[in-house]
Amino acid sequence: xxxxxxxxxxxxxxxxxxxxxxxxxxxxxxxxxxxxxxxxxxxxxxxxxxxxxxxxxxxxxxxxxxxxxxxxxxxxxxxxxxxxxxxxxxxxxxxxxxxxxxxxxxxxxxxxxxxxxxxxxxxxxxxxxxxxxxxxxxxxxxxxxxxxxxxxxxxxxxxxxxxxxxxxxxxxxxxxxxxxxxxxxxxxxxxxxxxxxxxxxxxxxxxxxxxxxxxxxxxxxxxxxxxxxxxxxxxxxxxxxxxxxxxxxxxxxxxxxxxxxxxxxxxxxxxxxxxxxxxxxxxxxxxxxxxxxxxxxxxxxxxxxxxxxxxxxxxxxxxxxxxxxxxxxxxxxxxxxxxxxxxxxxxxxxxxxxxxxxxxxxxxxxxxxxxxxxxxxxxxxxxxxxxxxxxxxxxxxxxxxxxxxxxxxxxxxxxxxxxxxxxxxxxxxxxxxxxxxxxxxxxxxxxxxxxxxxxxx
Ligand SMILES: C[S@@+](CC[C@H](N)C(=O)[O-])C[C@H]1O[C@@H](n2cnc3c(N)ncnc32)[C@H](O)[C@@H]1O
Numbered sequence: 123x124x125x126x127x128x129x130x131x132x133x134x135x136x137x138x139x140x141x142x143x144x145x146x147x148x149x150x151x152x153x154x155x156x157x158x159x160x161x162x163x164x165x166x167x168x169x170x171x172x173x174x175x176x177x178x179x180x181x182x183x184x185x186x187x188x189x190x191x192x193x194x195x196x197x198x199x200x201x202x203x204x205x206x207x208x209x210x211x212x213x214x215x216x217x218x219x220x221x222x223x224x225x226x227x228x229x230x231x232x233x234x235x236x237x238x239x240x241x242x243x244x245x246x247x248x249x250x251x252x253x254x255x256x257x258x259x260x261x262x263x264x265x266x267x268x269x270x271x272x273x274x275x276x277x278x279x280x281x282x283x284x285x286x287x288x289x290x291x292x293x294x295x296x297x298x299x300x301x302x303x304x305x306x307x308x309x310x311x312x313x314x315x316x317x318x319x320x321x322x323x324x325x326x327x328x329x330x331x332x333x334x335x336x337x338x339x340x341x342x343x344x345x346x347x348x349x350x351x352x353x354x355x356x357x358x359x360x361x362x363x364x365x366x367x368x369x370x371x372x373x374x375x376x377x378x379x380x381x382x383x384x385x386x387x388x389x390x391x392x393x394x395x396x397x398x399x400x401x402x403x404x405x406x407x408x409x410x411x412x413x414x415x416x417x418x419x420x421x422x423x424x425x426x427x428x429x430x431x432x433x434x435x436x437x438x439x440x441x442x443x444x445x446x447x448x449x450x451x452x453x454x455x456x457x458x459x460x461x462x463x464x465x466x467x468x469x470x471x472x473x474x475x476x477x478x479x480x481x482x483x484x485x486x487x488x489x490x491x492x493x494x495x496x497x498x499x500x501x502x503x504x505x506x507x508x509x510x511x512x513x514x515x516x517x518x519x520x521x522x523x524x525x526x527x528x529x530x531x532x533x534x535x536x537x538x539x540x541x542x543x544x545x546x547x548x549x550x551x552x553x554x555x556x557x558x559x560x561x562x563x564x565x566x567x568x569x570x571x572x573x574x575x576x577x578x579x
Contacts, residue, residue, distance in 0.1 A: 140178065140180070141180050141189055142182065143186045144181050144212045145216045147186070147234075148224075148226060148233070149425070154225070155187065155191075159195070162191045167191075167198070169188065170199075170202040171201050172201075172204050173204070175205060180201075181212065183204060183215055184220075210241060213238075217238055218255050220234065221254055221256060222255050232260070232264050232418065233418070234254065235264045236273070239261070239274060243275060244277050244280060246281060246283070247261040247262045247265060248261075249282055249283045268418070273420055273421070275344075307576050310552060310556070310558050310559060311558075311560075313562075315566045315569055316564065318563075322365075322562070325538070326368070328368070328369070328371065329536065330369050330536045330537070331370055331373050331446065331532055332530040332531045333365050333368075333539070334375075334526045334530065334539060334547050335378070335541050335542075336377075336378040336541065337358065337378075338354075338516075339379065339382060340354035340355075340382075341382060346515075351395075358400075361540055362404065364540075365540075371442070372444070373445065373446065374439060374440060374445035374530060375439075375440045375441060376530065377396075377437070377438040378412065378438075378518065380393075380434070381394075386427050386429065387429070396438070397436070405440065405441065405443060406438070407439040407440065407443065407445060409436070409439075409498060410436075410437040411437065411498065412437060413433055414503070415503050417432060418431070420432070445530075446530065448532070450492075455493055455494075456494050464482060467482045467485075468481075469481070504519055514543050516543070523547040527553075528554045531554060534555065536557065537560070539559075539560070540562045542561025542572055543568045544568050545572025545575045546575070547561075552576065
């Protein structure tokens with residue numbers, strides 16, 4: 123049924139109506155706006171704008187810029203009414219029309235998809251793709267990013283276009299392991315159900331080589347609860363005290379944290395309060411950051427708010443200054459510039475920091491070690507993480523977990539994660555040569571996912 127009809131611009135009593143956009147969509151570039159203005163000045167508004175009614179206040183579903191240009195030029199702007207839609211339907215239609223017609227950058231297109239997913243997270247990727255006129259794989263990849271950054275919850279089932287619930291994910295592609303390998307991985311794994319404050323005291327002193335963990339964050343709504351900042355600090359202080367007892371003398375602990383806002387433009391300070399407390403109480407070995415190279419421009423980054431993308435997690439690395447670490451296992455792949463250096467070139471040059479260096483020495487060290495010194499910023503792309511057992515709302519990026527396990531867990535060593543969730547850290551630990559991994563979580567369901575991940579992925 124066609125629900126559109128053309129309307130006259132003036133209201134019944136001849137007053138001009140007021141117009142409001144249904145959505146704040148990406149603005150036109152100055153060149154695009156000028157081109158539209160020029161076109162309208164020559165030909166008038168040829169394509170009617172789409173509004174929700176013909177009353178004194180009209181919502182523009184499509185055509186904000188045409189309406190503005192017509193106003194500026196004092197021209198009439200034809201309208202078509204699309205009646206009978208609710209707010210959500212109008213927003214979806216506005217997005218799809220913009221995606222279909224406008225020259226949007228890749229990032230702007232993904233942002234429109236992200237906005238739709240935030241609004242309808244329980245709808246299947248194909249449903250969202252159909253409404254917006256984009257490929258379902260694009261929706262899947264944006265969903266993956268939003269879930270991994272906690273912008274939307276993971277739904278175990280999604281509502282398709284046929285109004286049927288479908289499982290959110292296909293079963294993971296199984297890694298081919300022999301029954302012996304699967305048994306060995308399970309035997310090397312201890313999963314303990316309970317609050318880690320109760321479980322940690324049952325683990326013997328000086329028995330663990332490294333702790334790598336991605337705990338819950340305060341003031342974030344999750345299916346496993348929401349904590350105040352004070353409760354969170356209390357929890358973490360207890361965990362750190364136990365960690366020091368449980369770790370071997372050369373062991374260390376990494377806590378992966380991402381700060382959040384109280385409101386746009388006002389950060390919460392729990393991360394730095396914890397960091398300062400732990401560094402003074404114990405010792406901060408080094409500041410290390412994980413950088414999500416593909417973080418989306420989400421909360422607070424709109425033009426009117428103007429913040430930068432949140433893309434950095436702080437890895438709070440605690441332990442004695444001389445704690446165990448193996449730099450050889452985390453060397454950086456040499457850059458093409460380093461690889462291009464000739465080992466025979468021993469002329470002394472001045473670097474950017476004004477210190478002298480020899481190209482040949484740099485090339486020689488990289489070739490002999492198999493890589494160059496790693497940076498304290500780990501670039502990790504969230505969108506390309508392996509693993510399909512994804513029914514956890516805040517799964518840790520596998521590559522990040524694997525990097526720390528390679529660096530801190532000696533071959534055959536013992537790894538502990540007191541907030542194990544769906545077990546990505548434990549899986550990475552076993553993949554990187556840990557002899558034993560121990561995971562604790564308050565939710566038994568997550569530990570079941572962890573068990574599956576450890577044997578199948
Ligand atoms: C950020 S998630 C961990 C994600 C995990 N690394 C993964 O990849 O699935 C934090 C986990 O801590 C668990 N948790 C929260 N409070 C806890 C507590 N007091 N003791 C043990 N686990 C807790 C939650 O159930 C959640 O699974």
